[in-house]
Amino acid sequence: MSKLSIQYIKIASVFILGAVIYFSPVPQGLDPRAWHLFAIFISTIFAVIINALPILVASISALTIAIFTKTLVPIDAYSGFSQGFILLILIAFLVAKGVVKSGLGTRFAYLMIKTFGKSTLGLSYSIMITDCLIAPAFPSNTARSGVLFPIVQSLAIDSGSTTDSEESKKKMGSFLMMCAMASLTISSGLWLTAMAANPSGVAMAKELGVNITFGSWLLYASVPSLTAFILIPLILYKTFPPTVKNTPQAPVAAAKKLKEMGPLSKDEWVMGITFFMLVLGWGFSGILHIDKTAIAFCGLAVLMISKVFTLEDLKHEGSALGTFIWFAILYTLSTYLNRYGFMSYIGEHIRHSLIGLSWPVIYVSLITIYVLIHYLFVSQTAQMLALFGVFLGVGINAGVPGILMAMMLLFATNFNAMVTPQGSSANVLFAGSGYLSTGDIYKQGAIVTLSNLLIYLVVGSFWILLVS
């Protein structure tokens, strides 16, 4: 059979799946719109997983169908496009180009290669260390991804791994991008202040009698997070290996290149100061009550006024537009799946089906289901707001120690991010980098998430029970 006809069969199977669910009887007690939207959403995800359609095309089709079937009214359907954090990703994409183009990314990459560059694995750890160290000051993992992404991109490019060919990507760029994405799942769970949803979770836990502080969070997180920190790059190194592994000459070459670069150019100065201000601004935006997206727009304005990033550069950034469109659409579909009551309906069902089981079984089941259900979510915070309370309540009522149940759900809120490209806004820059196919992300994301699940369930559970 020709490649083309396989493609059309795949597309047809997506439409059949969608139609079968759509026209099945609506489960009792569920809003019909919720059921129809579920049919559209799940077939979109299916289309992407089986590679029937690229994520952008699948998303646009889903949006169209949702509007034509009156599952969503247009004004709701387009609401994702004006979400601040989605615009933040779009602008961070363009700022990242400025980092690379100005030469500052290259310089920073050479510095990192000079220090950690004997091996690709060494570089991956250096990315993770950077991430974990800046994380407590970054309550937005989206913004933090905006800081890490240009560094990883420059590291890849300056190690000779570009997006020009499959072979070149695989040298080390793909591996480093995947590690950075995995890193964010760990760094966000390490500190109470490393992700926007964490403090909300702590507040919700308090209402159910579970007290968590900045210090106790760090204590509970320390051992499982450290374990994940050490193991995850090693696992990806096996399952998604870079073709260039050892680069014993790289540090010397990088040092030489650094010398050749000479002092900072004007563009690098502008970029450096802008980037530093962005990091500061994003870090302190919570305290200073400044909108993070406006900070990003401001940074872009500075780069464009000073011509570090030009209109000519923008012309080639059509893929940023593509990423913006699919992420806004998937976010909206998932948001309305929740608003229409689909998520709480599922939560209620899970509660019923677990009655009468022993607490360790209930505990493991709840955490596993909580992680798997993230396939339906396009925002970690949305899942937490929708399901954290239900799951925590069910667990505590069944006899699971409150602190164990709460912390593990909070960790899961962070480490479940990688199940899909759209699983977290922090993934999106990496998913759009050109180094990773959506297939790669689904596969390696599943492996990383499963590994994290095991690490946190085994190491984390024992550690929390030991110190609590």
Added chain:
Amino acid sequence: MSKLSIQYIKIASVFILGAVIYFSPVPQGLDPRAWHLFAIFISTIFAVIINALPILVASISALTIAIFTKTLVPIDAYSGFSQGFILLILIAFLVAKGVVKSGLGTRFAYLMIKTFGKSTLGLSYSIMITDCLIAPAFPSNTARSGVLFPIVQSLAIDSGSTTDSEESKKKMGSFLMMCAMASLTISSGLWLTAMAANPSGVAMAKELGVNITFGSWLLYASVPSLTAFILIPLILYKTFPPTVKNTPQAPVAAAKKLKEMGPLSKDEWVMGITFFMLVLGWGFSGILHIDKTAIAFCGLAVLMISKVFTLEDLKHEGSALGTFIWFAILYTLSTYLNRYGFMSYIGEHIRHSLIGLSWPVIYVSLITIYVLIHYLFVSQTAQMLALFGVFLGVGINAGVPGILMAMMLLFATNFNAMVTPQGSSANVLFAGSGYLSTGDIYKQGAIVTLSNLLIYLVVGSFWILLVS
């Protein structure tokens, strides 16, 4: 003085203008936010007019300042990005690329050249005829611009006028783009159903005792519109001449090229059917209650599934992203200028200052002010909703014949579109085409608008008084 330092002086002067207005005492009775937003908005327009900053950079800077000064809260400031008609422009941009890329645009262009192509002026009239003929079925001039744009773009490209150099643009592409934009100002005023705001205006006029029907509208519009239709291309031909004027061999060459093209390719078929469905869908969207933007998304999905427009093509469409960003921002700023009460405040002042003058003076003043004030508006509909009632009321009370005042304000709502690139969503595709600088649009737009103003005031007023 160097070019660079002149640029920085220009930018500084923009900031000084903005700051002076911003920190001036707020006029009595005006919301301080309205005054501050006015300061930001007017300096943005000023920055673009004096060429201190490109329209995108000026817009991003304005957005940032509006948020940082708390003139706009972030959620309001980003609201333009999810406006359906703004997304429609974005998607129409991408669909237009499909028309060009598939080869269908080329074929259509050759057909037009074969028939009208002996002179560039002939081509400009053929664009206008097409526009005026399809206009009554297109209550959205935005959607109509989405139909005209790819045709004009193909006409330009296939006549050898590309955006590669200034010289090549000027051959005929720039002229034809400008004519198409001017055409929309005329076609929209010719029919009651040719622009979304027209029927609302008719309804509002009725409340003040002025009755307008589809037929009477056409009668009143016929003579001034025909005059404008004939004169405007001739005027642009003088003020903004194409460098290639006579192309006596073009029809023969086009006929030959058409023969060489042979029968329609698969891509052309897909594109042709999609485009035809888009035209039908947009035309009947009002009757069928289908969202125009969803129709556009659907068309794009079809083009992407059938690979007429690919992800690879999208990569080079960064300028569509730029256009989307600036238009969404300027639209939002203008919308809130109105919501904060700035426009009604101005309307009230105008009313006061005209008391006691004779009706012809009041009539001409009101129409002229109504046109000039469009420099502050980014939506024709918004201006009509904000000011049509006030202006019409003032005119009628001062003794201006109701039908004259109403029709002329409605014509002005349409022909004032070209004062700025953002003056109408129908301009935006042409403004982003690469053939026109914002400077060109400000200058030629002023000439076209002034010409239209004179034509409609002189020819239109006498005609309406004659037949009413």
